[in-house]
Amino acid sequence: MKKRNIIIAAALACATLFSSVSCSLDEDLSALSTPDNFFRKPAECQSVVNGCYIPIKNFYNYTYLIATECVSDIAYCPSGTLDARLDISPVTPRHGATVWQQCYTGIQRCNFAIPGIENSRAWIDDEGNIDAEAPQRLQMLLEAKVLRAFYYYTLTCFFGDVPFYFDDVEDLETQDRIGQLPRMSAAATRDACIDDLKDLAAKVPQTRTYDNDGNRLGAAAAWMLIAKMAVWNKEWTVALDALKKLEDIYGPLSAYDYVENVQFRNKNTPESIFEVQHTYTQGGITYTSNVASICYPTRKSGTAIFDGVEIPELGDQVTTWAAMRPNVYFCQGLQTKLGKDIRKNYNMAWSYDGKEFSGVNTRPWCGPKFWCPGQIGTSDGNNYKVFRYADAILLMAECYNELGQDDKAVEYLNMTRTRAGIGEYTYRTSARLQDEIRNERARELFGEFQRKFDLVRWGIWYQATLDYTDYAALKTNILPCHEYYPIPDVQVGLNHNLDNKEYEKYGL
Secondary structure (H helix, E strand, C coil): CHHHHHHHHHCCCCCCCCCCCCCCCCCCCHHHCCCCCCCCCHHHHHHHHHHHHHHHHHHCCHHHHHHHHCCCCCEECCCCCHHHHCCCCCCCCCHHHHHHHHHHHHHHHHHHHHHHHHHCCCCECCCCCECCCCHHHHHHHHHHHHHHHHHHHHHHHHHCCECCCCCCCCCHHHHHHHCCCCCECHHHHHHHHHHHHHHHHCCCCCCCHHHCHHHCCCHHHHHHHHHHHHHHCCCHHHHHHHHHHHHHHHCCHHHCCHHHHHCCCCCCCCCEEEEECCEECCCCCEECECHHHHCCCCECCCCCEECCEECHHHCCCECCCCCCEECHHHHHHHCCCCCCCCCHHHHEECEECCEECCCCCCCCEECCCCCCCCCEECEECCCEEEEEHHHHHHHHHHHHHHCCCHHHHHHHHHHHHHHCCCCCCCCCCHHHHHHHHHHHHHHHCCCCCCHHHHHHHHCCHHHHHHHHCCCHHHHHHCCHHHHCCCCCHHHHHHCCCCCCHHHHCCCC
C-alpha cells in the first residue's frame, strides 16, 4: 500500500502546495522517481538538486522587479502590469500567484531531494555504511537546504505568515495533511530555516560563491540567508554572527570593484553571493528573462535611438516596455545628478556619451547597471543579482546600530560610502545613523529586488511609499494591507485553514 501511495504522491511532483499544474516537457522531472530507485549515484543526486533551482527563474522577472522595487519609496513604473499600481486582491493576486506556485514547487523539490541525499548509498565507507561526512554529500545537502530556505525567505517576505513544512510527500496521508496546513508565523518559519542551515553551513568549504564549481550555492549563501532571516526577526546577534562568517570568507569590501561587480551584464562576479543564472545564444539554446526591457529609455522603432540619443551597444532590436523610473526623492535627494557618488552613473541615466536624453526633466531613466547589450526582443540574458557582499556589509552596520555599537556601525557604513566616492559619514545621533544606513541601502542596492522587503521589515513601507511615490495610480490604490501580497483565493478555497484577514478589513 505504501509503495502505491509513493507512486501516486510522486505523480504530484509537478504540483504546487495546494493545487496541481501541468508539467511541460522542459521541466525537470526527477521527482517522478522514488528514493528507492533513484539517488543511487552522486550524479543522480546532483540532477535532483539541479531541479531545485528551476523555479527561481520562473518568478524572477520584470513583474517581480515591479513588485519589489517599483512600489517603494525610491522608484515607480507606470506600467499596464497591474502590480505596479497595487491593483491586487485575493481574487486577483497578480504576480503573487506565480511567486506562491513557484516557491512551493521549489520547496517540494527540495523536500524530495534532502532525504534522498541523506539516505543515498552513493557514499559508502569501507565498512559498508553511509559516510555522513563525505564532502560531496554535505555540499549537495547544503545546496538543497539553502534553496529551500531561500524559497521560504521569499514567501515570508512576500506573503508574511505562510504554511510551513519540511516533509517529503511519501504517501497520501502526508499529502492531505500538508494540503490543510494553516499559516505559520513568519518568525517561526525563519527560525526553523536558520536552525536547519547553521550547523551544516560550518561543515562545508568556507568559499565565495564565485569560487565554487559552477557558481553553486554553498556556505556563503547559507550565512547570508541566516543573516537575512535573522534581521527580519530582529535577532541581531544571530545575524551578526553569520555576517562575520561572510566577512571571513570575502575579506575587505574595498577589494571588490563596484563597476565590475554591480552590473547585471557581468555574470558571477567575485562579490556575488547569489545570482539568478541566464544564458542567451542567438539561434541556440536560450534561457532568458525580461527585466532589462523595463529599464531602458524608450527606443525609436527600427533604430538604436533611445529617447533621442543613439546607444550603439544596445542595438536596434531590443523591445522596450513602460520603464521603471527613479522617483524625485531618490534622484534629487538620495543620489543626485551632480553628486560625487559613482553609483549614480550606473543606477540612473540622465545622458549617454555626453548627450542628454529628451525625457529627463526631473527624473532620469534607469542606468546601465540593468542594460543588456545586444538584446533581441525581450530576451534579457543578464544574470540578476540576488545577494551581494555589499548588502552583507550594510546589514552589519544595521546590526551594530541596533545593538548600540554605533562606532562599529559607522565603520561598516563607511565601507560602501568610501567605495562609492562619497566620503565618510559624520556621526550625530543613533537615530540619524539608522536613517543613513537605510538611505545607503537604497543607493547601494537600487533595483536589486529588495527595497520593499526592507521597508516592510522596518515597519515603514506604507507611509514611506505613500509619501514619496511619483505614480498617481499607486498613490490612489495603496492600502496598509498591501505590505504583503494576499494568498491567492484559489488556494484559500482548497485549504479552509488559510485566510486573508488583512485584506478583508478593507473589503478586498
